């Protein structure tokens with residue numbers, strides 16, 4: 001059963017006294033069981049969120065940290081009080097920690113940001129004349145479409161440049177004014193000068209200078225989405241054809257450059273395949289033993305926890321759970337490397353959890369096997 005403890009304090013006169021007061025409150029109230037804690041400043045701002053398998057031990061360790069050398073000492077000095085919740089397991093605490101960090105974005109939490117920074121994502125912006133960007137982490141921006149995660153931001157950046165060139169997509173500043181060919185009224189008073197040389201050398205359709213209609217540009221955007229979704233190899237086919245033609249014309253320098261481009265795009269494609277495989281691997285029913293017998297079942301599909309359940313104790317509870325498992329895993333979801341921003345952090349968290357504790361996979365069952373065992 002989840003319990004909530006709150007320790008509200010009258011602000012003591014000195015930092016040392018305040019620390020002593022918080023430490024006494026932890027000693028008096030915190031238990032050594034899995035939980036999530038929040039450090040709050042005097043004005044109520046949540047400055048830090050953390051989790052631990054042994055909450056009391058973890059919280060008391062903050063007061064042994066050496067200031068200013070240790071990060072823990074710096075964190076606890078920013079706090080005026082500490083609040084905590086208990087959770088059935090370290091895994092449950094980890095999920096709750098992620099949710100709180102995403103909700104409150106505490107300024108001292110850098111761990112999640114650091115995790116996300118290990119990976120690059122390809123972001124397709126929305127709005128007029130969408131463009132591809134290589135970013136680290138999602139920034140929680142659900143208005144955009146993300147593909148990834150990928151290793152090697154530099155290589156991904158090069159592949160995105162090839163995609164832009166192959167499909168004629170823009171790569172200029174987001175605030176570059178766009179004037180489509182089917183918006184002639186916008187040219188009144190504007191010289192038809194492209195924003196950069198890419199239009200002149202035919203690497204960009206030139207939506208800034210009326211070089212294409214909105215529909216023509218959108219067709220290319222759909223092509224790039226097809227490629228990034230793994231549904232369309234169009235850019236690869238076009239490059240292969242160009243490569244063959246250049247070789248036949250004995251244009252060896254050009255053929256060499258096309259081969260490099262092709263290899264970069266194929267590298268990106270291979271990463272998509274590996275990524276989709278990883279996502280599909282993270283699809284199962286995961287049973288986690290909990291503190292004091294509070295065992296939980298997590299329905300994980302495509303790298304996301306779809307629901308959490310208390311272990312069924314009766315036949316009717318079992319039947320209800322079988323219905324839930326069937327609902328979650330039977331619906332058709334298209335395989336894709338596309339991710340909504342809010343799913344990225346959970347996917348990274350789950351893959352890192354099962355990488356750190358591979359033995360945990362022994363507690364997982366394919367949905368069909370779980371249903372057969374339960375029935």
Ligand code: SF4
Nearest residue numbers: 171172195196204208
């Ligand atoms: S040609 Fe225009 S739209 Fe294309 S990249 Fe250059 S500035 Fe952007």
